[in-house]
Amino acid sequence: MSIQKKSKNKKKTEGADCRDCNGLCCRYFALPIDTPKTWKDYDDIRWYLSHRGVSVFVEKGDWYLQVDNRCKYLDRSHRCRQYPLRPRICRTYHTGDCEKAGDDYGYELHFLNDRQMAEYMRSRFGVNVFQRLEKIKVEKTVRRKGRS
Ligand code: SF4
Ligand code: SF4
Numbered sequence: 001m002s003i004q005k006k007s008k009n010k011k012k013t014e015g016a017d018c019r020d021c022n023g024l025c026c027r028y029f030a031l032p033i034d035t036p037k038t039w040k041d042y043d044d045i046r047w048y049l050s051h052r053g054v055s056v057f058v059e060k061g062d063w064y065l066q067v068d069n070r071c072k073y074l075d076r077s078h079r080c081r082q083y084p085l086r087p088r089i090c091r092t093y094h095t096g097d098c099e100k101a102g103d104d105y106g107y108e109l110h111f112l113n114d115r116q117m118a119e120y121m122r123s124r125f126g127v128n129v130f131q132r133l134e135k136i137k138v139e140k141t142v143r144r145k146g147r148s
Pocket of ligand 2: 025026071072073074075079080081082083086087088
């Protein structure tokens with residue numbers, strides 16, 4: 001599993017100045033997730049997106065879950081309190097294509113909340129996609145009754 005910080009889809013520049021930044025790249029982390037295939041997979045992602053501070057984006061065909069939560073080592077002056085011991089992922093991140101460097105990320109898809117995913121699911125699987133959830137509920141009820 002490769003955890004990552006986000007990179008802008010742009011030409012490399014000389015790089016942003018970290019001294020002039022409030023530590024944008026230290027305020028989240030992103031994890032790769034399986035590419036959804038079925039409506040159930042998308043519905044699981046809708047559940048992720050029901051949580052505060054969670055978003056999902058697609059970059060170069062790969063899906064990522066992002067959690068907005070600042071690193072505990074980012075101090076009030078937006079400096080790293082464990083700079084000499086900062087993890088590898090922080091050491092290898094380049095200012096040339098970081099958050100501060102400008103431009104957008106060029107994501108193929110970007111979901112900020114569950115409502116956006118619900119809309120996407122309707123466009124992909126039909127407006128009645130959520131009736132399937134009702135069906136699951138009914139099936140469970142019938143099964144429970146069948147046991148008694
Ligand atoms: S790498 Fe970019 S986003 Fe991170 S602190 Fe430096 S300028 Fe800010
Ligand atoms: S360890 Fe330091 S450089 Fe890495 S995310 Fe935390 S504050 Fe930022």
